[in-house]
Amino acid sequence: MDKIPVRDLIADFQMMERENWSYGADTRRGNVDCSGAFVWAYQQHGHSIYHGSNRMARVEVEKLIPIDQAVIVP
Numbered sequence: 920m921d922k923i924p925v926r927d928l929i930a931d932f933q934m935m936e937r938e939n940w941s942y943g944a945d946t947r948r949g950n951v952d953c954s955g956a957f958v959w960a961y962q963q964h965g966h967s968i969y970h971g972s973n974r975m976a977r978v979e980v981e982k983l984i985p986i987d988q989a990v991i992v993p
Contacts, residue, residue, distance in 0.1 A: 923964045931960040 941950050951959060954972045961968045969975055 923961065923966060927964060928960050931963055932956065 935951070935956060940956075942952060954970050954975060957968055957975065958970050969978055
């Protein structure tokens, strides 16, 4: 399956922000936790991803960089 363009994921997250989605573990639309937002966004594009930020990092991220070595830009 093709990769999801970053701009498409950003658009999904912007939509969540515009609709004032709430942080929480409730599974109804509009209530997500941080990893749940990614799970939902991936589903919109026919993909799946593990739920849980630690699991995502261990399984999905190609190269983890320690925070003290990362260049963080807003």
